[in-house]
Amino acid sequence: MTPAGYLAKNIRTEAGWLENDVVEDIWSVSACLSPAFCDFVPYWRHNGYWLFDSPAVIGEIAAEEGVDLSGMRMFYYEVHGEQFDCDAGTWSVFAREASLPTRVQIPARKQLEGFDVVSFAAQTAPECSPLSCNGLARDIAVNKHCLLATLEEAKTLLETGCFKDCEPGPYRVFAIHTVTQV
Structure with a gap:
């Protein structure tokens, strides 16, 4: 797994619509249901994985936007080095966006919470x-x-077609960690 970066998120805690008695909240990489702390793209301070190299950068942007991070959760992400194409049924190596500097600061302490499968049709x-x-x-x-237990499980679900026709692919697998110290 490759260090990909950090993101502060506003976590959706209502998950009854999902019809799953286990899920309490949504910690997905996607911002569809649990949005990022703000629209950070216009600042162009994200890295080549479209995340942040450190929580400090997130804090600076949040301050500029007037966003209070105290009610949000800070995540650290790692990404599997290959992406899966459901149509072709194959794994292939992908690269981060090389034009964006990427120097992810590894957290001093991190807690693995699970794995997420994420679509990357635009490859960014x-x-x-x-x-x-x-x-x-x-x-x-x-x-x-709402996360998978292991990388192997995520890969198997992809390879057996469980994600086929859900979203335009390819799909990448992320490890989701919570952080308390950086």
Whole structure:
């Protein structure tokens, strides 16, 4: 897994619509249901994974936007080095956006919370997380944060067609960590 960066998110805690008694909140990489702390793209301070190299950069942008981060959760992400094309049924290496400097600061402490499968049709920023966005968690076992337990499980679900026709692909697998210290 490759360090991809950080993002502060406003977590959606109402998940009854998902029809899954296990899910309490949505910790997906996607911003569809649990949005990012603000519209950060116009600042062009994100890295080549369209995340942030450190929580400090997020704090600076939040201050400029007048956003209070105290009620948000800070996540640290790692990404699997290959993406999956459901139509071709193949894995291929992908690269971060090389024009954006990427120097991710590894957190001193991190807690692995699970894995998310995310669409990347535009090959830049994370798009949709079908477990939550498309409701696949109704039929796929997930944890209370709507995440998968292992990288192997995510890969197997992709390879066996569980994500086919959910969103335009390819799909990338992310490890989602909570951080308390950086």
